[in-house]
């Protein structure tokens with residue numbers, strides 16, 4: 002779903018990362034990892050067509066990135082509705098479907114049905130009528146995902162969707178991602194700092210190492226050497242007797 | 252004015268059916284409806300301070316108009332629209348924007364005072380710019396109000412959903428191709444038109460009461476965009492008309508009564524416990540009056 006040929010990310014006259022050359026297979030669940038400020042959000046911005054590559058070619062779902070690409074669903078970092086007290090969750094999701102439409106054409110029955118479907122997909126039906134400000138962080142995250150999914154994209158970009166969530170909610174969101182990926186084959190890019198909650202779902206990861214992005218399958222990424230280098234602090238990879246994998250700072 | 256001036260007007264029925272009162276009712280209604288249309292967006296976008304500031308930026312426009320010999324309305328519109336474009340272009344960095352806006356606000360107010368004294372405006376003109384004077388509205392102004400309201404309704408109708416998307420979720424709206432910044436500037440210009448109208452009803456200093464408070468009260472009861480807009484218009488129109496009638500009965504300026512009624516409605520709305528799950532929550536989408 003992503004093809005990079007010698008791509009660099011440039012903001013103003015600063016190069017954030019460069020020499021990105023890799024392919025990410027369609028329909029996979031991929032983590033985007035790297036320290037703060039390494040350019041993870043910048044990568045998403047480029048995929049969304051909001052920032053042009055400084056050089057090289059970037060192809061997203063087989064085409065040039067372009068702003069307003071309805072084939073991509075997006076949940077930004079620090080997701081919190083700005084005016085959460087003034088909007089209901091279901092209206093928030095509806096905006097994902099009709100928010101780009103000019104004029105006062107009424108929402109059709111099939112659009113309402115699609116909103117209900119998206120809310121059900123993320124398990125948000127029972128709080129869909131509440132205002133965003135009355136929802137917990139985990140619930141708001143679900144609504145945001147429903148909003149991204151409602152237009153039936155082929156690819157989902159999530160910028161740190163697990164930050165600020167407790168372990169249980171992290172697991173719930175991850176199994177939700179696994180399920181929608183299995184059901185519809187949607188490709189998912191998840192920016193994350195903590196790989197642990199994601200490990201069971203991941204096919205691979207894009208990691209931003211020393212100013213260069215790389216892609217590798219999950220088994221190659223979960224290596225002590227790589228993670229230690231990546232975060233600049235000793236990280237251990239632990240395999241439990243049950244075969245579960247964990248990383249922790251040593 | 253001594254306290255004895257507060258007196259029951261036995262001929263108030265005659266007063267409220269007079270021509271100038273009819274103009275005042277019509278003008279007040281137009282302005283209240285316009286405020287209701289835009290109030291929800293003012294709150295959703297967090298532009299409360301900007302709307303207050305625009306009114307102050309209009310102040311030197313209104314007093315300066317006399318200096319150059321044009322109408323108060325022309326001065327108001329010119330200054331608020333320019334101010335709106337500038338504030339709109341300042342963009343999203345809220346804290347920077349507030350400092351810049353507040354600084355310009357203070358300067359504009361000072362300029363307004365200067366212009367007023369240079370033009371040797373009599374105090375009653377300045378007072379009516381600061382506190383509004385519905386009773387002084389002319390037929391010409393009425394036509395301008397109707398045109399502004401028409402423009403506002405058409406533009407807001409056309410932009411309703413993208414503007415809501417851009418206001419509530421700018422990052423996602425931007426990614427989905429909504430022209431967030433352009434809509435922001437258009438919104439500010441619309442706001443400038445409404446502010447220019449509202450200044451003549453409640454004045455520069457009381458603008459908040461008409462532009463923000465009715466929508467804030469409506470939001471206590473519903474968060475459905477169409478209903479909030481409808482209810483803020485209803486609250487505004489009721490307050491303006493009832494305020495005018497009371498003012499006629501006791502022969503005092505209407506601004507006080509209009510703002511007091513809005514204030515009371517708002518007080519009631521914040522004391523009543525908010526309905527967190529609307530009664531018809533099953534379907535979740537029935538009965539939107541507009542847009543959504």
Ligand SMILES: Nc1ncnc2c1ncn2[C@@H]1O[C@H](COP(=O)(O)OP(=O)(O)OP(=O)(O)O)[C@@H](O)[C@H]1O
Nearest residue numbers: 012013017035036037038039040041042043044078
């Ligand atoms: N709008 C912008 N204009 C200029 N520079 C920016 C902008 N946004 C980010 N940067 C810079 O680009 C670099 C990469 O930022 P980015 O937000 O992509 O990092 P990130 O990996 O997402 O970090 P975090 O984990 O903190 O979210 C940072 O050094 C940041 O200062």
Ligand SMILES: [Mg+2]
Nearest residue numbers: 041042078160
């Ligand atoms: Mg980031």
